[in-house]
Structure formats: C-alpha cells, structure tokens
Amino acid sequence: MATNNFDEIINRSLELRKKYHELEIQHHGSEWTVEEDALAYLTDAGLVGRNIMSQQNRWPKTNSESELEHKIGENIWWLIVLAERSNIDIKNAMENFLTKTEKLIG
Template sequence: MGYKKGKKMDLKELITRSQAIRTRYHELERANHGTEWTIDEDLLALSNDIGNLDRLVMTKNGRYYDETPYTLEHKLAENIWWLIELFDRLDVDIESELKKFLTEKEQL
C-alpha cells in the first residue's frame, strides 16, 4: 500500500499510514522514556507545530523571517498528521465527524 507519486490517497489510507507511523513513535517513547506520550503531550506537540506553521505563513507573506528547517507544506501536513493522531487517541471517528462537519457547513 505504499505511496506512489501522482497517486491520490484516500482518507482511510492516510489514517492507516498515520497510525502506523505513530505506533513506531510510541515504541521510541517507551524505549527512551519508559512510557508513551500522553494525549496532553501530543496536543502540546501539535500546538508547537501550529506555532511553527504560523511563522512559516508569516514568512511567506513577508511579515516574519523564519529560520526553521521546515517548509510550509511540511508543517501543514504534519499538523494534519497530529490531528489524525488526536482523533485516534480520543476515540473519535474522524471520517464520521468530517462528514457531519462538511454537511453542516454545506447547509449553511
């Protein structure tokens, strides 16, 4: 199920790949710290990445000079990855909630 350039991924594949990567990170957390990160620590990491994303957007708009080694595109994708992780850890069905959210917005 590997990704091929030009191939579009569906939401299920994005979720599955994200979960597999996060499982490997949990292994590293247990090896290095004895336990997995908590949901609060995951949320803190997302918050930090949102701050990095904000600086990259400001840099793109000429309002800030960002020195991080990341690109805007990378941070956008990473923030989506963190959100998928939070949906999973909080036991919320991302597909169902996205459909519900989009339907509500379309009706407005």
C-alpha cells in the first residue's frame, strides 16, 4: 500500500532506524555513528546507479528492476535518517530547495 503522507513516511523511517540501532547494539555493542550511516547511504546510492545501468541495458545484471525500486526507496529512507541525525528538518530542507531552485530556474 502506497503512503501519501510525508509525515507518516518520516515517522515510519525513524522507527525502522531505531530497530536497526537495536540490531547494531546486539551485534556490535554500539549504534552506528552518523558517519557510518552516511557511508551506508553512499553505498546504496552507488547501487541505484548500478541498477539504473542494468535497467538501461548498460550493465549485465538480472532482477535490476525490483532491486532498483527497493534501492530508490532505501535511499530516500537514508536521507530522512541522515537529516534527522543531523538536526535538519527534511520537510523544510525540501521546501527550501524547491523554492530556491524554482526561483533560480524561473
């Protein structure tokens, strides 16, 4: 079921991150740092690129369509998490970006 409410997406994302923090503590004795979260995001961003290449028949890989969808969602999730961990309101960041860029482009 698709979610249309960005607040709900943010809340679900942050709750899911809390569960991952619990797993990190269980397996490694501590939560990932913000830097580790950023590195995980960058890794997943690279996988978006690889799956796009595959989708466009520029890289030999199977299942790229479903993996691409998953990785795009995961990248959005990571951005929500990174914004929250950096004390940035993701909704304000998006609004400010869109407004500034719309004015710039015309």
